[in-house]
Amino acid sequence: MSRTLFRNGTIWTGTGHTVTALTVRDGRIxxxxxxxxxxxxxxxQVVDLEGGLLLPAFGxxxxxxxxxxxEAMGPGIRDRASVEEIVEAVREYALAHPEDEWIIGASxxxxxxxxxxxxxxxxxxxVPDRPVVLRAWDYHTVWCNTEAMRRSGVDAATPDTERGRFARRADGEPLGTMYEWDAVEAVLRAAPARTTEDLVRALQIATEAYAAAGVTWIQDAWVEHASVDAYVEAARRGVLATRVNLGLRADPERWREQLAEFAADRERVRALGDERLTANTVKFFVDGILENRTASLLAPYSDDPCTRGMPVWPYEELVEAFTAxxxxxxxxxLHAIGDAGVRAALDAVEHVTRVNGPRDRRPVIAHVQLLDEVDLPRFARLGVIANLQPLWAxxxxxxKELTFPRIGAGRAGRQYLIGSLLRAGVxxxxxxxxxxxxxxxxxxLPVAVTRENAEREPAGGWLPEERVSFDAALSAxxxxxxxxxxxxxxxGLLVPGMAADLVWLDADIRLMDPHDIALRAAVRGTWMSGARIHPPSDRRSAQ
Structure with missing residues (x-):
């Protein structure tokens, strides 16, 4: 049985203590x-940590x-700083890829x-002669050219729906920006479907990037039934660099027939016997996002008093589907951004618990951007996990330009209440x-700890009472x-008997200025069940 010793650094165990050495034997601590x-x-084998930090691998x-x-395979538009730069990137991509019938990119x-x-x-x-469809960074919005609308049949007669809206010109013609499910899909469903080969390649790129970032488990929070084939194929080929759990999306229009698909997909993945792939979760989009005025609010939007958002599900249908x-x-x-969306998600959890009885279900409400004070204690009481994105805080x-004007100063102070949730035992x-x-x-990590942006503003942090300690952020x-x-x-902890999922950083980030971490700290190595997955040794090809 092989034994690896890690020494000559600081080892953060997650238990409130640090040590200076750790051994791994046959994949376990x-x-x-x-x-x-x-x-x-x-x-x-001895791994010299060279004064760096070893800690549990991230998730x-x-x-x-x-x-x-x-995104990595399409036109590179994420870092473009103006509309003109985005358009030029699309032009260059189109010239370099004359074989692409549709040009699809993000973000x-x-x-x-x-x-x-x-x-x-x-x-x-x-690009006047081929369809172009670009997703915004929020993935709830698309911007397309006229040819994309023409081929998808979107015109002035195409109506808005309860789950989709088109920006329009004064004469009613669609402008080219579409919001949420029905409007976005009105364009995208006309585009050629991604091939399994394309999906496998995308999954390899993404999971290798995660391994390089020190991450060994991820929750894919939006998996369509057709994409399960690609995941199974990626697992079969051995090109998933990390563990992935699939969140199969529940569709409000066909969830009843999806129930059999969910059960079959779970069993199909289980039959692989590969610890890197599971399918144990179903994703519900409860509402949209604040920036589009589609997140569901308890009170009207501050800059549009005629709307409270766009719930994705009728509540009665949500609880029936969730119960099943x-x-x-x-x-x-459950994706829930607005305070009404979060409340609906909590209400649904409470209903399901009452109807189906107690079990270890661990429901997750993701994002929890805007939280009404009366709903905060319900998370712990109902056993709900709050999944938050610290970079958004x-x-x-x-x-400044989109969210604050939508919700006003009062509600702006109820966003991303990470500290409050932790203090409430969530x-x-x-x-x-x-x-x-x-x-x-x-x-x-730095944003969770400081609540400051890259310019170190505001000094002391935005909503400073919602800052969390470094150890709390690492634990999350x-x-x-x-x-x-x-x-x-x-x-999640470095204690004997646990799987040896480890990440080695070149410095003890707990001692650094938090703002320097993303720029100066580096991942030196990532291990999953004792096997080094970054830097990769013999990673197989998706081809």
């Missing part, structure tokens, strides 16, 4: 501290790896156009929502995510 050092003569409790992989910055509204004619100037999914033994993962351009698990925001925990990325994954007895 064997000993820590003095007992580990005593085993040095019998070690088959990501909410992300979209296929979307992230496709543009919605703050680059007034009120987040983009015109099809801007893209027409670059729960009866299958699947975990619910800052006053960036989107917050299990908090961190995620990135990648590619919506940076997938690296080393980018999210490690033990918190492990608990969300029903794996708290396997991962």
């Amino acid at each position: 064997e000993a820590v501290g003095a007992e580990a050092l005593a085993a040095q003569p019998d070690a088959d 990501d409790g909410h992300c979209h790896p296929d979307h992230a992989g496709f 543009y910055d919605s703050t680059l156009a007034p009120d987040g509204v983009f015109d099809a004619r801007w893209l027409d100037a670059a 999914v729960d009866a299958l033994g699947l975990q619910a993962h 800052r006053t960036d351009a989107a917050m 299990t908090v698990a961190f995620g990135s929502d990648w590619p919506v925001s940076d997938h690296r925990p080393l980018a999210g 990325y490690t033990a918190g995510v492990a608990y969300q994954a029903f794996a708290e007895k396997e991962r």
